[in-house]
């Protein structure tokens with residue numbers, strides 16, 4: 370369980386303090402326009418930046434209380450900017466910094482359709498392949514190759530993880546994230562620009578605008594046409610998807 374307790378930043382990039390919780394079993398989508406503070410919020414949730422006000426706790430202990438190695442086993446961040454560094458073979462890069470066995474690495478590679486690329490050098494990967502490798506690395510970091518050993522409420526944070534993925538890979542990734550939340554009892558928070566992915570797969574949505582969280586709730590509650598049109602300064606319609614009744618955001622011509 371990750372708890373924000375009146376946590377935020379007063380200096381730039383500012384993020385108005387707020388309180389909420391991200392619990393096991395939950396897939397949270399964080400949405401908002403460019404510059405709204407989504408990546409800033411992930412840096413707060415991950416502990417890469419300390420709040421200037423309030424606190425962020427994992428299992429009721431401040432993130433700064435945790436020993437770095439233990440924290441790394443309990444929360445992982447997939448950043449927006451990919452840092453592949455050297456030309457490591459994919460299977461080595463994915464295992465880097467974790468204690469994953471070769472079998473566990475194989476399991477994680479399979480989750481992201483990466484087995485055929487296991488021996489490839491990281492620098493030869495396409496944008497979408499590299500993005501999936503960075504996600505695989507985060508899953509290895511949390512020990513997801515050996516799912517039985519993953520503590521309930523471990524936290525996976527992802528910044529625009531679908532930005533380089535084709536539509537099929539987007540679907541597989543979002544299904545995987547939801548499955549990891551529901552079956553492995555992970556707490557997953559994912560910054561998304563695609564409001565339809567948020568609407569279709571997230572249990573809950575936080576909407577940010579100019580450094581403030583202005584809404585939180587079910588996708589049907591948060592993704593209302595009037596709010597989206599104002600916040601994104603876009604002409605759009607929100608329809609109701611047949612089947613599950615989730616919102617479907619369509620741009621006006």
Ligand SMILES: Nc1ncnc2c1ncn2[C@@H]1O[C@H](COP(=O)(O)OP(=O)(O)OP(=O)(O)O)[C@@H](O)[C@H]1O
Pocket residue numbers: 381382383401402403404405406407408409410
């Ligand atoms: N070190 C910094 N100093 C001053 N302002 C900053 C700094 N880092 C980020 N900002 C500003 O803070 C605001 C929030 O940035 P952030 O990266 O969190 O936005 P975002 O919602 O993730 O945007 P995007 O959708 O474009 O990725 C932006 O206006 C950004 O320019």
